[in-house]
Amino acid sequence: CASYRLRDGVHPLWQSPITIPGGRRQSPINIQWKDSVYDPHLKPLEIRYDPATCLHMWNNGYSFLVEFEDSVDKSIITGGPLENNYRLKQFHFHWGAVNEWGSEHTVDCKVFPAELHLVHWNSCKFSSFEEALMEENGLAVIGVFLKLGANHSGLQKLVDALPSIKHKDALVELDEFDPSCLLPSCPDYWTYAGSLTTPPLSESVTWIIKKNAVEVDEDQLEVFRMLLFTPSGEEEKRMVDNFRPLQPIMDRTVRSSFP
Numbered sequence: 300c301a302s303y304r305l306r307d308g309v310h311p312l313w314q315s316p317i318t319i320p321g322g323r324r325q326s327p328i329n330i331q332w333k334d335s336v337y338d339p340h341l342k343p344l345e346i347r348y349d350p351a352t353c354l355h356m357w358n359n360g361y362s363f364l365v366e367f368e369d370s371v372d373k374s375i376i377t378g379g380p381l382e383n384n385y386r387l388k389q390f391h392f393h394w395g396a397v398n399e400w401g402s403e404h405t406v407d408c409k410v411f412p413a414e415l416h417l418v419h420w421n422s423c424k425f426s427s428f429e430e431a432l433m434e435e436n437g438l439a440v441i442g443v444f445l446k447l448g449a450n451h452s453g454l455q456k457l458v459d460a461l462p463s464i465k466h467k468d469a470l471v472e473l474d475e476f477d478p479s480c481l482l483p484s485c486p487d488y489w490t491y492a493g494s495l496t497t498p499p500l501s502e503s504v505t506w507i508i509k510k511n512a513v514e515v516d517e518d519q520l521e522v523f524r525m526l527l528f529t530p531s532g533e534e535e536k537r538m539v540d541n542f543r544p545l546q547p548i549m550d551r552t553v554r555s556s557f558p
């Protein structure tokens with residue numbers, strides 16, 4: 300891919316190394332379609348979200364997160380490449396300053412304007428997200444590419460609330476929201492063993508990347524770009540380009556759920 304990746308540099312945003320020394324399963328990666336291996340044993344992914352578990356949306360200074368009540372198995376995913384139930388904790392996005400870039404993963408080096416991450420933790424083996432995030436197979440993150448097209452009516456409900464969380468640490472209550480409206484209808488996905496793409500960059504993630512993108516319109520992305528990295532009262536820095544550079548695939552194989 301375009302060599303915009305900073306090899307072993309310091310990440311512009313976090314001033315921390317962008318690759319973990321000795322890290323052999325870092326994310327994001329470029330998915331080379333022809334190198335992915337169809338695995339006929341992969342089951343369909345089962346997604347069961349309860350809109351009533353939606354709590355609030357807040358600006359954490361790197362993205363905006365919609366968080367869910369995760370004390371019981373009410374909003375879960377299972378099947379697919381997963382051995383257990385994984386409970387929804389939060390979802391968030393990564394996007395660019397312009398429509399030409401913004402996603403974290405790429406497909407045959409194609410970059411999308413934004414990427415959605417739905418973050419789940421293994422509630423059969425661990426008792427909290429914080430515990431699971433440090434453990435192998437502790438987390439499962441569904442990645443969905445966003446592409447330019449028609450207005451996304453389900454996303455619009457969140458977009459309308461973004462101005463109220465412009466600054467870092469601002470929070471707004473949400474009533475029911477069903478994140479399944481943000482998923483493509485096609486069940487096809489790629490899956491690989493990777494890591495968190497923001498600190499602590501733990502190598503605990505089973506990534507499930509949907510093959511099909513969902514459409515959003517330019518105005519909706521422009522509202523994402525109105526958010527700030529900075530807290531109220533500080534010099535304003537627009538929240539854009541909050542994606543990590545591509546990481547080396549090393550000796551990993553990406554499997555596909557489709558032939």
Ligand SMILES: NS(=O)(=O)c1nccs1
Nearest residue numbers: 416418440494495496497
């Ligand atoms: N961008 S990510 O989904 O890998 C993530 N980082 C920290 C918590 S969830």
Ligand SMILES: [Zn+2]
Nearest residue numbers: 391393416496
């Ligand atoms: Zn993410």
